[in-house]
Amino acid sequence: MTGIASTALGLDFGTTNTVVALSGGEDKSQLISFDGEEATGEIFRSALCFWEEGSGPNGIASEAGPWAIAEYLQSPLDSRFVQSFKTVAASPIFERAQIFGRSFRFEDFGQLFLRKLRDHAGGQLSRLPPRIVVGRPVEYAGSRPDSALARQRYDLMFEQWGSELHYVYEPLGAAFSFASRLDRPTTLLVADFGGGTTDFSVVRVAEPGSRRRCQPLASSGVGIAGDRFDKRIVDHLVLPLLGKRGMYRSFDKILEIPGGYFNDFADWSRLALMRNKRTLEELRKLQRNAVDPAPIGRMIALIEHEQGFPLYEAVGRTKRALSSGDEAQFAFSGGGVEINAVVSRREFERWIAEDLRRIEAAMDAALVKAKLEPAAIDRVFLTGGSSLIPAIRALFERRFSAEQIATGGELTSIAHGLALIGNDANPAEWSV
Template identity: 75%
Template sequence: MNDRAAVAGALGLDFGTTNSVVALAGARGRSELVEFAGAAATGAVFRSALCFWEEERAWNGVACEAGPWAIEEYLQSPVDSRFVQSFKTVAASASFERALIFGKPYRFEDFGRLFLQRLVAHAGGRLDARPARVIVGCPVEYAGARPDPALARQRYDQMLREFGTEIHYVYEPLGAAYSYAARLTEPATVLVADFGGGTTDFSIVRVAEPGAARRCVPLASSGIGIAGDRFDRHILDRLVLPLLGKGGRYRSMGKTLDIPGGWFTDFADWSRLALMRNRRTLEELGRLQRTALDPVPVGRMIALIEHEQGFPLYDAVGRVKRALSVDTAAQFRFEGGGVTIEAEVSRADFEAWIAPDLQRIEGAMDAALNRAGIVPAAVDRVFLTGGTSLIPAIRALFDRRFGAERIATGGELTSIAHGLALIGAEPDLAAWAA
């Protein structure tokens, strides 16, 4: 394949924990987002979710949808479906081998291939031709306790093997940096901070003047597996889990013990919650309920799992988090599966819950600055992207370190895909390879 052919077919894929976006490289250094077609479509943003249900005519007896269509299928019949979201967070986890859905095993790469197949099907024909060159965004650091980047890359390769002819990986914040550079009219050193659902990543690039032979030069990157989903878990931990038995006790062999925290760890992880609806887990929870000193909270957890309430619970948490980005207080309300939860939440409380995480995120940013060999004063522009960047406490962190006048935002959900497509139009990708 020659460079001209590769450049003509360049596609940028931002496969995100919460949302995914696709962009196609066009003429004269431009890229265009792929808009999805149909009544359930949400523009260029495709939710990173899958819904499974049993259907005789489907392959292996299980049918599948993705994106907003997965949400639509789930809402039509939540009890008879399995809704899977945030599955990107297990990409680098050696402890995740496969999930059983309606008795059928699915590996991460199986989820990924099904997701991409449905994404292509809803693209209105724009992705029917196999792209010649695909630039895939990947985090600088993967989510998880002990992430294995080599395993994640192997799984990504399997997931993408039918999607494009030539696959290249680029750090996600570098995609955003390339997109932001198109706005600049003079040379600058730019720090990009990408706040996603599973990870927060930083890249520092040097941007040359418009028309330069090489417009962007990457200097350093860093990342940490803390982002929007982690913040969601703090809300869940404070407002929901105590009502489901966290902190409770049960009797076993004549002793009174604390209810094991593993139940709540799994329940608070959106990538695992849907998978808890299996006979073995529900039987174990039933035994726990019978021996609990207060069986009512454990009964609530069982009801939420049995009635497949993961998505509406996730949605309620996301709504209150977004509301706290606008107002100083918000009402958390969830109702489903026979369970009702209401609570007033202040922005001050939420910021106190996430304060230790923000310190670690700031440490990851300092690591990028140190690797680039520069101090904050040498950064001319800071570009914040990703939906989680809208949280006021995050913006305040950057205002304090760099000054509000140096900070830019915009395209929170689409800038990475735009930049990845533009990078794909470069004849030499060596400097951008992750």
């Protein structure tokens, strides 16, 4: 914080983006803004890019954030682009990824990412404050997530970031941020829509000046959010062209092509890792035995030509366009594959309907744990990029009045609130 010794740092390490805030002890915090030709202000993309270079460690050079994107776009075929790696933090299935012959564990990705983030902070993070408050989801993403494993991996990821480390639920960080806007006691429901998870917290906010401004009443979450919505678009518009629900010959039988390849392809955290010798050999064998080999050939081409990022961008553009219009054009061209389709908002909402039901069930679970009816909620704060989706907004408008619902700081409110929590005399009260 300019001219003031920072006493606490709040870090929102997100599936899609990462945001950092510093607090100087007062009831305010300041977001770190990244500088440089590729910088995107206060938002640092949670991504890594690797390429072979003799002067790099073990012959591998790397970048993170928007600089990772720039390196990838400069030479996509000679690089490996990794994004959404937070989604494997709690996965016991994920042990390590092979990139240019070197093994990377989750914590290796995380430590490298944090080093690059500090490098691009223009000296603002050269000396870290003594207290670090890191956001974590209420429920981790993935199938059968192991929260103890995620904690172990986070500890290793942040082991160089100070001795006083606190983990706080991300929606509680957003609640602390929103509480700074309030001038009266309020019962607050926070809904945080991230890239990998959707989390809820019910918080009692006391009047300004109270010793403990916020009192958590209950939290809940579900491993469904923006990436899952992306996956629905990929599933309906892309995967049918790549062989999903196609058939292959196995001895004297005709069988459906295994779904595992398509699940990996539609998952941004795993797509880049499919470009390895073993997976490509399996796909080529499958292509030889496929009743229609052309779709599998298209999947191989997309993987070999590192088209994960352009595909991700095309999906994201479509999703954002559907937040403001009744229909959107999905357009993608790369790796010899061209896709052009018009998608209506009604179609998209039908694709994500089951996901929305599970999100609503998670909200209900938070209210039940807090022993509150919806009528007892004074304000609802929606944060995170997916909170802008009209179907998400409609979910809350069915339960609460438009006057009760507030938005703003969709990508920055959590980091802001985490830094404010760092000002507490005992932030361990918030830690989980």
